């Protein structure tokens with residue numbers, strides 16, 4: 318990656334590792350000012366990264382995860398918990414969604430559920446066997462159940478969710494044929510959530 322990205326993008330990207338460290342206990346309770354700085358850095362990174370998307374291995378997992386993170390940012394700006402998803406068939410994006418539980422007053426309106434419904438409509442197929450879902454946070458058990466029924470081909474999530482994530486119960490919640498990958502851009506996705514909850518606690 319270092320060979321194809323401008324230095325500014327790299328600096329913005331690698332600064333997240335350091336920021337992530339700074340967020341660990343005993344500094345877990347961030348001042349709002351710090352949290353805001355983190356968010357600004359993340360926005361800067363995403364804008365820069367978007368500008369150079371074509372240079373970063375287009376249609377790679379990282380490419381699509383960045384779009385999921387951009388959706389998470391949109392959720393944050395709409396006052397929703399910042400979680401975003403992208404559902405892809407081959408190189409085609411079928412759905413870009415973010416959490417809309419506040420807007421729709423619906424606890425089931427998670428980014429993953431909205432993406433599954435939109436993609437199934439696009440494909441006119443209730444099964445998504447050839448598709449990949451990229452989501453910024455480990456899905457909850459409701460979404461893992463929906464992904465199971467959709468028989469999704471592959472799930473890629475960024476940050477872990479030890480409290481609400483389906484992995485507490487194991488990969489078995491997914492369909493046996495679903496491939497699983499996680500941890501991609503986890504720091505960036507985690508930052509958004511930490512900033513959101515730090516701001517909400519204030």
Ligand SMILES: [Zn+2]
Pocket residue numbers: 427429456457458459460461
């Ligand atoms: Zn969910």
